[in-house]
Amino acid sequence: MMTLAQIVAQLLGRASAEPPRPLSPAEHAALSRRWREIVEGDERTSDGLAGGGTGPDAFALARYLEGSMEAAERDAFEAQLVASPRRRDELLAAVAWADAVEATRMLPPAELTARAIALGTPVAATSSRTGGPIGWIERLLPRPRLAVATAALATVAIVAVGLDIALHLRAPYRQSIQLRSTPSSDLARSGEMRPEPSAREGALEQPLAPSTLAPSTPRADDRIVLTAETINALVAYHDQPTPARRQEVLAALARAGVTGFSGDRVRAIALQPKLHEQLTQRGGSLPTQIVVRLSLVGELTITIAD
């Protein structure tokens, strides 16, 4: 059996008391097993994933591998990796996959390219994204718990395919899907819409202290990531502040992670002038985060966070 000194020496990559020597395959295997026994215990129970668990979120993983995460987010992400050998396996598989795609990039046959481009025929705008397929999916699925809320839509798209598969694979699951209900965003499914006043570009509401808000009105004061969908919805609303476009803004904000108040309390949306300017300029940088605040009088103000 390997001594601890030999194990630690191998862990550190160099010998301490013993002279360095290459390990035989059997010693390699023994070392790995011993490491797992000492540090990881039974891998089936130590990874903190109940049942099947979820795979790494593609979006968060991409940012992690590109070194684009904020420090706190990276620490949390790495804490999950440390605790779970399975997540590390998935990380390895993802990296190997991404590198393989990079190494084997190739043009498809010209006919395939033409057919793919032809898919981009203009589609009629839907009256509400909260109805139709996305609303149906959101009603059936639990809201995913993600470190990055902006990946919710990506998960919905992928899980939609997974739903299809589950229906083919396991009959009992079909019933559980039908019975399952999901907490959907009140923001996106608000009640009657009021006639929309023009979006004001004037002075912004000052953030109100929590005590000034009615107890039944949770404060929405969160920083959220500015997604592509939110950008388009805000610009479209600013150009034409109709009830439909206001609903699209609220839906986009909901999917980006804004929670805590119902959409029917929103009487108007005010976009910070500087934010609108940055969103519509052709060049330059875009803000990465915005702040969404709902005033007592029902004005939703959206400002740059960073």
Next chain:
Amino acid sequence: MGSAASQGATDLALLRAVIAQQRGAWAQFVRHWQRDIYAACRLAFPDEQANDAFLQIVESLRANDFALLRAFDGRAPFAAYLRLALRDLLSQRLALLLSEAPERGWRAFEHFFKRDILRIIARYCPAAEHDTDDAYHDIVASLIEDGYRRIRAYDGHGSFGGFVLRTVANLCIDRLRKDVPRRRLPAAIKYLSVAEQEVFRQLYWRTCPEHRLDAALRGRGIELDAAALGAAVAAVREALPRGIEFRSEDRRSRLVTLPDVNRADEGGAALHDERPTPEEEAIARQHAAALEQASDALRSAVDRLPPDVRLYLQHVMDGHGERPAREIARLMGRPVSEVYRLKQQAEHLLREALADHPAVKNLRMTV
């Protein structure tokens, strides 16, 4: 602005245009990303299915009003996100194919996951190549058996790829725990063909039902038609003495070495008693206790490491101490120089925690 963020911002502008359905944006998107998408499809599916998969995946990117694209916020290059999202999409398609057309689906499944399966096996069984081949075939046979029962247990929660990796890891753990000593083929079977030897293993060591034999052999890379399979089974049965039975590998057999009774010089020699002496047993118990205490010390020391240092150590050990720094840097999204810093920090902290630890000193004295 870093290069990753700068590229992300550029990509974001294109995606916004696509979502807003600006003229020409979709065509630009396809032309820009078609290489990545097609490469992914070729990696996931055998040639003849890759082209179909390409169009299906492009449709998936448009699905639900560009749901996958809407979530992108430009904080990383779109390429990084797209490649990982493609893996999830393709693995989901694979699960569906396996359900609808098991034979075709299994070929695609093995094409997609073989590299991952071998990587996980290497993590648990860093041994010689032939052992890896055996382990691979064992794992594949387990995945195939009973109509792909283990794979079809996927219930839609989480990614299909993650589910497969977890299943394979569990099978590797099971295999390690059994740790059945490698058996020797009976002399009569050794003279048969490779295929017939494998038929013997499946029938007598793994108690594979005869009607499942063809699937079990396919898992080992052996394809026999019905006639050839029948002939192989007959050859095996004929080669064995009548009434012979073998225990399955689930029940451990203990082989006892007997003296060769035909050798005149040994005559009636008694069996050598290989049991340890009381003194040896006491020393072994003492050493085991010392090792356990020192292991606890190591466990505590590792638990106290900062997360990034601990993760570095995990990557080192998951690679059996042979993973190069640049590979660890890739896995951690950091420059190589920072990985070397983590290594130095790990050495320093562990040395500090263990060098003068009583349990470690005690272990050294018992060696």
